[in-house]
Amino acid sequence: MPIWLRVAGYAALVAVIIALPHFVGSFTIAEFTYAAVFAMALFGLVILTGITGQISLGQGGFMAIGAYTTAILATNHGWPQLLTVPVGGLVAGIAGFLFGFPALRLAGVYLALATFALAVIIPSVATAFDHFTGGSSGILLELPTSPIGALSVDMWLYYVTWGTAAVLFVAALWFVHGKRGRALRAIMENELAATSSGVSLTHYKTLAFGVSAFYAGIAGSFYGILSFIVTPGLFPITLSILLLAGLVVGGARSFLGAIVGAIFVEFIQVYSGDVLGPVINTAQKLGLPIGDVDKTTPGVPSVVYGVILLLVLFLMPRGAAGLFSRIAGLTRRVV
Amino acid sequence: MLPLAFTWSDFFQQVVFGLAIGAVYASLALAIVLIYRTTHVVNFAQGEMATFTTYIAWTLTANHGWSFWPAFFATIVIAFGLGAATERVIIRPFERGDPLTLILVTIALFVIFNGLIQWIWGPEQKVFLGAFTPKPFDIGGVAISRQDVGVIVVTLITVTVLWLFFRFTKLGLAMRAAAIAPVASRLMGVRVGWMYAAGWGFAASLGAVSGMMVAPVVSLSPSMLQSVLVYAFAAAVLGGIESPVGAVVGGLLLGLATTLLGAYVSFIGVDLELPVAFSVLILVLLFRPAGLLGRQVLRRV
Numbered sequence: 001m002p003i004w005l006r007v008a009g010y011a012a013l014v015a016v017i018i019a020l021p022h023f024v025g026s027f028t029i030a031e032f033t034y035a036a037v038f039a040m041a042l043f044g045l046v047i048l049t050g051i052t053g054q055i056s057l058g059q060g061g062f063m064a065i066g067a068y069t070t071a072i073l074a075t076n077h078g079w080p081q082l083l084t085v086p087v088g089g090l091v092a093g094i095a096g097f098l099f100g101f102p103a104l105r106l107a108g109v110y111l112a113l114a115t116f117a118l119a120v121i122i123p124s125v126a127t128a129f130d131h132f133t134g135g136s137s138g139i140l141l142e143l144p145t146s147p148i149g150a151l152s153v154d155m156w157l158y159y160v161t162w163g164t165a166a167v168l169f170v171a172a173l174w175f176v177h178g179k180r181g182r183a184l185r186a187i188m189e190n191e192l193a194a195t196s197s198g199v200s201l202t203h204y205k206t207l208a209f210g211v212s213a214f215y216a217g218i219a220g221s222f223y224g225i226l227s228f229i230v231t232p233g234l235f236p237i238t239l240s241i242l243l244l245a246g247l248v249v250g251g252a253r254s255f256l257g258a259i260v261g262a263i264f265v266e267f268i269q270v271y272s273g274d275v276l277g278p279v280i281n282t283a284q285k286l287g288l289p290i291g292d293v294d295k296t297t298p299g300v301p302s303v304v305y306g307v308i309l310l311l312v313l314f315l316m317p318r319g320a321a322g323l324f325s326r327i328a329g330l331t332r333r334v335v
Numbered sequence: 336m337l338p339l340a341f342t343w344s345d346f347f348q349q350v351v352f353g354l355a356i357g358a359v360y361a362s363l364a365l366a367i368v369l370i371y372r373t374t375h376v377v378n379f380a381q382g383e384m385a386t387f388t389t390y391i392a393w394t395l396t397a398n399h400g401w402s403f404w405p406a407f408f409a410t411i412v413i414a415f416g417l418g419a420a421t422e423r424v425i426i427r428p429f430e431r432g433d434p435l436t437l438i439l440v441t442i443a444l445f446v447i448f449n450g451l452i453q454w455i456w457g458p459e460q461k462v463f464l465g466a467f468t469p470k471p472f473d474i475g476g477v478a479i480s481r482q483d484v485g486v487i488v489v490t491l492i493t494v495t496v497l498w499l500f501f502r503f504t505k506l507g508l509a510m511r512a513a514a515i516a517p518v519a520s521r522l523m524g525v526r527v528g529w530m531y532a533a534g535w536g537f538a539a540s541l542g543a544v545s546g547m548m549v550a551p552v553v554s555l556s557p558s559m560l561q562s563v564l565v566y567a568f569a570a571a572v573l574g575g576i577e578s579p580v581g582a583v584v585g586g587l588l589l590g591l592a593t594t595l596l597g598a599y600v601s602f603i604g605v606d607l608e609l610p611v612a613f614s615v616l617i618l619v620l621l622f623r624p625a626g627l628l629g630r631q632v633l634r635r636v
Contacts, residue, residue, distance in 0.1 A: 055435055102617050108434050109377045109576070110620055113568045116379070120565050121613045128607050237561065241442050248439055298458045299557075302450025309443040313436055314428060 013256075017162050021155050029154045030226075031266055036161035037222045039262035042246055043165075043172045043255055044215025049244075050252035051176055052208040053188030054103065058115035060240035061122035062213040064232075065092040066220030068126060071139035071230040081144060081225050082160070088221030089214045096213020100206030107191075119240040123232035138231030141224060161222055165259075168215060172255055175211060184208060242269070245309050251318050268308065272301040275308070341599075344477040349598045350591065355483035356552075357590020358490035362545040363560070363567035364574070364582035365494065366538035371576050373514045373534030376426065376437050380444035381567070382560035384421070385542030387448050388414040389550050389559070390456050392543070393463050403466040407547055411540045418539025419532040426535070427528070452557045465551030486548045493544050494583055497537065510534060562609055566593070569616040589615065 021029045041059050048054050066088035073084040099118065106114055126133045133139065146156035176184060183204050186194035195201055224230040242265050250261025318325075363381060370378045378384075388410050395406035421444065429440050467485035471478035501507035512520040513530035521527050546560060553559055570589045574581020592615070593608045 049435070055438065102621050106620055109371075109438070110572065112377065112434075112438050113572060114617060114620060117565050117568065117613045117616055120562065121610045124609045125607070128610075238446070241446070244439065244442070248435075252435075297454055299450040299453025299455075302446050303454060304450075306443045306445075306447030306450060309446065310425065310440065313432075313439055313443070317432070317436065 014166070017166075021158050026152070026154045029158050031270065032263075033154070033158045033161050033226060034223075035259075035262045035266040036158070036165045037219045037226065037262075038243065038246060038265045039165045039259050040161075040168050040222070041216045041219035041243055042250065042258035042262050042265075043168055044212035044219075045243060045247045046250075046253065046255055046258050047172060047176060047184070047215070048208050048212035049247060050254070051181070051188060052184045052205065054205065054208060055108070055112045055244075056115045056212065057112055057237075057240050057244060058099075058118035059212070059216045059243045060235050060237070061115075061119040062092045062096055062216035063220030063223055063239070064122045064126065064235040065095050065213075066217030067224035067230045067234065068133055068139075069217070070221040070224045071141055072132065075139050075141055081141065085164070085218055085221040085225075088224075089218040092217025092220065093210050093214030096216070097206050097210030099213070100209030101202075103209060104202060104205055116237070116240075119235075119237050123235050126232045134231075136232055138229050138234075140229050141227075143228060144225055157226065161226075164218065164222070168218065169255055169259075172215075180204070248309075249312055268305050269301070272304040272308065275304050276300065347477045348479065349594055351479050351483045351487075353591035353594030354587055355480075355486040355590070356549075356594060357587040358487045359545045359549045359563060359586075360566045360570045360590050361583045361586025362490050362493060362541050362548070363563060364570035364586045365497075365579055366541040366545070367567055367571045368574070368576060368579050368582045369534055369538040369541065371571075372579075373510065374422070374426065374430075374531050376441060377568075377576075378444075378538070379438065379441040379564075380448055381538065381542050382564035383445050383448035383452070384414075384417065384539050385546035386555075386557065386560050387452055388417065388539065388543035389463070389546030389555060390452055390461075392547050393456075393461055393550070393555055396464065397461070403464070407466070410543050410547065414539040414543035415536035417536075418542075419536035421539070422532045422535035423528075426531075449557055456557075458557055461555040463547075463550035463555040465548070467551075482551065486552075489544065489548060493541065497541070498579070506533070565609060566590075566612050569612045569619075572616055573619050 020032060024032075041063055044062075045056060045059055048056055066085075069088040069091045070081065070084040073079040073087060074081045103111060103114065127136050130136075144153060144157060146153045148156065151159070175181070183194065183199045186197065186199050187201065187204055191201060220235075223234070227234060246261035246265035247258070248261075249264045250257030250259070363385065366381050366385070367378060370376055370381070391413055392406045392410040395401040395409060396403060401409075425444065426437075426440065429437055432440075465482065465485070467482045469480065469482055471480050472484065473479075501511060509520070509525045510530045510533055512523070513525050513527045514534070517527045520530075545563070549563060550559065566589055567586065570585035571582050573585035573589060574583070589612060593612055596611055597608045
């Protein structure tokens with residue numbers, strides 16, 4: 001893709017993100033704010049899973065660490081909320097870096113199991129140490145306020161999260177650029193070959209785990225601030241699963257794809273039931289014996305979301321990024 | 336939890352309870368091992384599939400007036416069909432996919448089965464009456480729960496039957512052959528694809544057994560087996576993920592260890608049993624990546 005087209009593309013994306021809250025209602029603004037948070041967590045997963053090849057079902061666990069750091073510092077120690085965000089990132093990052101050492105010996109399926117266990121365990125540890133974490137009722141946070149009079153709270157949070165996401169996006173591109181990026185990709189392609197070419201697995205894998213968890217921690221801190229309360233129930237295993245699904249939908253190796261994945265993660269939770277309407281109508285027109293399914297019935301959105309995930313895996317194994325590059329291929333031919 | 340004054344009778348009760356819960360972990364772990372051996376997939380949906388079939392058993396007993404044992408065996412058969420169909424319809428198209436894709440496929444199954452359970456039966460808990468009365472045995476002054484003993488016995492019988500099947504029947508031999516050397520088996524006339532489906536079927540049946548055994552203890556709910564699945568993974572890894580004997584031993588050890596630690600180490604209590612299981616998993620992976628009974632895999636450069 002010619003460079004001017006790429007720059008124009010990024011500029012258009014930034015313009016859309018800046019303009020969006022002026023055209024939609026506050027509910028939609030809040031949805032896109034959450035999407036920004038998921039995008040941060042997904043940038044981390046792109047680095048760890050998409051580029052270094054280390055599968056992680058534990059991203060939600062590291063988000064929980066960030067969120068609890070924010071809640072404890074802000075509510076129990078009176079820190080300003082936004083100031084706790086980098087600390088949340090750092091604490092989660094250190095935890096991820098340390099987890100990287102045992103993870104060094106794991107690959108593929110075993111790593112998936114260990115990170116899955118991590119995502120299940122962190123909320124139950126939070127429940128057990130209730131004098132720090134408030135147990136299962138959690139810690140309340142103060143409602144955020146907008147420091148700029150012209151912006152509503154929703155808009156303020158929207159711009160803060162998307163602004164942070166933009167900084168993290170650029171940082172992620174820088175992180176996987178050059179020698180370090182080549183080393184990480186080499187680990188994904190072939191660990192043995194990478195090692196024999198002088199790439200230190202210990203150094204790069206723990207680094208990738210640390211950075212990925214740092215991203216998750218930042219996302220978790222914001223997630224806590226947006227939710228006003230941090231409880232173990234805010235970080236179920238399904239959150240980590242959703243994030244991994246978002247990664248695949250986005251195309252795993254692309255940070256731009258991760259933004260698409262993040263929007264998928266947010267909207268599939270809210271709207272997966274709505275997809276059902278047209279499907280049922282079509283089925284009824286075809287005369288299939290299908291009753292009326294109420295999309296608000298518990299479980300229905302999960303079923304739809306699982307089926308969508310299967311379809312995405314089957315039909316577009318390279319995710320949204322695969323679509324982008326196909327489109328880019330077309331433009332190259334046209335331009 | 337308050338630290339209890341130590342008595343031997345209490346200790347024996349805890350041991351039996353630990354073995355019973357360990358038997359549940361063992362059968363789910365064995366299901367995971369079966370599927371891993373046949374298709375090299377770690378089935379994250381194993382617990383949800385088992386819960387789904389347990390709900391079928393619940394429907395048969397609570398809504399259709401069946402007594403427990405007919406419903407138990409019918410459910411095992413239904414579960415076999417469900418497992419085999421899942422392999423044929425959903426796993427098959429991804430057979431040659433990379434491990435990440437396959438893990439995500441089973442995760443999608445996890446979400447779908449969990450959704451189906453809530454859709455069909457609702458999210459609230461149900462009372463699942465087991466085969467065993469809670470009335471305890473009295474052995475030398477120690478009250479031993481009939482329920483716990485029943486779970487242990489049923490699991491042992493199931494595992495033995497399965498072992499006999501794989502060891503002494505032609506189908507069992509064909510399934511083992513298909514798992515170890517698919518290409519050669521195909522040349523020898525084994526329908527490898529159907530063997531994979533059978534592997535998934537047996538795994539689903541085993542999962543159904545574990546679900547029906549644990550449901551009377553924890554009461555039936557859509558998320559009933561989610562934490563049990565973590566223990567089962569830990570048990571499977573503890574035994575070396577390819578070893579059936581290892582999975583059973585691992586499950587029993589883990590059930591015993593977590594129960595005793597939870598009961599006698601007041602710092603751990605009930606809340607931290609899961610983290611303890613997780614630490615076991617990590618430690619085993621660190622020091623014996625092939626598990627207690629697994630084979631070491633050599634890598635060639």
